[in-house]
Amino acid sequence: MSLPKDFLDKMQTLLKEEYEAFINSYEQEKSLGLRVNTLKTTLDQFETLNKFDLKSIPWVPEGYFYQQADRPGKHPYHEAGVYYIQEPSAMSVGTFVEAVPGEKVLDLCAAPGGKSTHVASQLQQEGLLITNEIYPQRAKILSQNIERMGIKNAVVVNESPQKLAKHFPSYFDRIVVDAPCSGEGMFRKDEVAQEEWSLENVRICADRQADILEEAATMLKPGGRIVYSTCTFAPEENEQAIGAFIESHPEFKIESMKAYEGFKPGRREWSNSEAEGIEETYRLWPHYIHGEGHYVAVLRKTEDAEFKEPKRQYVKPLNDKKKIQEFLMFAKVALVEVPKGDYVLFGDQLYIVPEEMLTFDKLKVVRAGWHLGTMKKNRFEPSHALALSLSPQDVKHSISFAADSDEIRAYLRGETIPFEGEKGWYLICVDGYSLGWAKLANNMLKNHYPKGLRWN
Template identity: 60%
Template sequence: MQLPQDFLAKMNKLLQSEYEAFARSYEEERAHGLRVNTLKTSVEQFLKVAPFGMRRIPWAEEGFYYGKEDRPGKHPYHEAGLYYIQEPSAMAVGELLDPQPGDTVLDLCAAPGGKSTHLAAKMKGAGLLIANEPHPARAKILSQNVERMGIRNAVVTNEMPDRLAARFPVFFDRILVDAPCSGEGMFRKDPDACAEWSLSHVNMCAARQDEILLQAAKMLKPGGRLVYSTCTFSPEENEGAISRFVESHPEFVIEDVRAYEGFDRGRADWVDDPVEKIGNTFRLWPHRLQGEGHYIAVLRKTDGQEQAKRTFAKPMGDRKALKDYFAFAEETLMDIPSGDFTVFGEQLYILPPGMLTLDQLKVVRPGWHIGTLKKNRFEPSHALALSLNGEQARKRWNLLRETAEIAAYLRGESLPATGPKGWHLVEVDGFPIGWGKLADGTLKNHFPKGLRWTNI
């Protein structure tokens, strides 16, 4: 790998005696990781059925290393959302934010969704998660991953931080700022980040991070936790960003939280005017652990006023428009999803409890996607299938992994079938993976066209 010379000179000056070990890490194979989705299965259950070898990641309870040859992204369990393929160091961020069930949580720069889906699993379906991504194309990928992981209590937005701050002042218990950065820690994983790097780009990123933190601060409740993370080594974007922020926001303090084995501490000597306790922040180095480069700071807001007046999202008032949905649910499901319904075009959603008004926000996914209200009929969504467990469906069609039938289903093919007519929840080894509609001896395939496998 051809690394930028300015980058190497900078790292040599910073690391000194450790530089040679750091440089050698770029000649080594990077570590690969996945995180078990505990919204769908337990770690213990997954280990019993795991189709490839795994080793635990020390700092992530649900995280495991896997071998490069295993290719878990090409397995039906991936489509069923049993795990998320995530860079091992990145899993430390969700662990340190540590949201609890019932919290209101914001992931401000969320695409592609690894950290958002980690936070959702920790929330166990209770509370409100807003996953935001300013770039429209990346916001769509984020929404797809929220869907695949079976998350019910998330809203996906496509906004700039200042627009969210105006809507959600002093609203969140926990905020994650996984800031856009110069990407130095991902050079081994992402050659494009290496090609885009320059000293001027580092400075531009640092200025942008200052603005993002400013807006995040407005949205956190007193007593709330904010975690700032980057995937870069640059002190300007790490200790420098946190020092500038805490200096201008004295109501924030750097928390002293557990350091995992292999984690390094923040370096006060690498920045001008470091704030007190900057050494309580974390650096993850590729030559010290099996993972890419990361920086993480855990902050607590100690003071501030609660926001009194809120305007909450309004559910639809005309329940008669949902008669086709309720007819489908009565016939197909053991437990009928209910709550505050809202309709975007023909699409039916259930709003997470406590969501503020959606008016004049760019919203990609306003909650739990239930399905499509078509003329005189209802068609269930892929998101509904992936958010269920098998016992919640009256009719189920189970396929086994590594068989011709599951491969055909993932290609979008219909399957020969006998049984009661109507919608069947299609499963792989008992885990929901989509819908099929049985009639006249055929299970018609409803696996989404955009997700179908074309190379099997």
């Protein structure tokens, strides 16, 4: 591995006697991780069905190290959203968020969705998760991952932090700022990060992070928590960024959190700041843990911070149920219960919006909440998102095939499957986990697995 010379010189100056162990870590195999989706399963159920060679990740109860040979991304459970493949160190961010069901949470720089889906599992479908990505193509990938994990209470938006700050002043209980950074901590697994790195880029990233934190601060309620993270070693983007923020925002304090084995405190001597609590931030180093480089700081806004409740406009739900009559008819024959909540139509797409969602006006919305399906002429077609958010107990008809069965492979390829039963919509499951829709007629299951997701 050919690391940038300026980077090596800088790290040698910073780490001194630790430098050799740090450099030697680049010769080791990178650690691979997956996080079980507790919206879909329990850890006991997953471990009973699991066929992979897994070991627990100490800092996240739902996290496991896996072996390269396992290839969990090529397994039907991945398509069913039973787990999310995520770098082990990155999982620490969700652990420190500690979201509580019913809260309003923002993931400000969210794609591809690892932190958002982790937070969603903590919220357990209660409250509101707004998950944002400024780049449109990455926002689509984020939305797909929200869908795959069966999340009902998330709104995906494609906006700048500045635009969101104007829309959501003093609104959120918790905010995740996984800040765009110089990516030094990812050099072992991402050659592109090496190629794009420069000392100048570190400075650019630090300036951008300061701007993002400024906007996040205005969106947080008094008493709320910001979890700031980067995947870089650069002090300019870590201790110095947090120190400067705390010094200019006396209403914020660095909060002490549980340290896990191998987590190292932030370096006071690298901070250029007198801010209290720098040692309560955490560095994850590849020569101390099984994971890549990461930095995490938890910032609490004081309860007595100046606060003036702004006027807020909330989403106006659809009150005329005649406009969604076809959906209500589908729900009556296909579902055990009609989904409850505030319905909205985006064109011909029907959603249930999470409670307390502010107006969508002037926001670029990618996913408006729980996507139920498409209102077509004289009929309703359920969405893939609806299938993935349901369990066999929620529907009138379901069929479960084993993960290693010919039927599951045929379904994932988009093929029809012979089956005898009552005609209508069926939830197709793998070992009891929802995977998608099929419609039974003439003893054949017509496949409704999305074309863009089908296996070859």
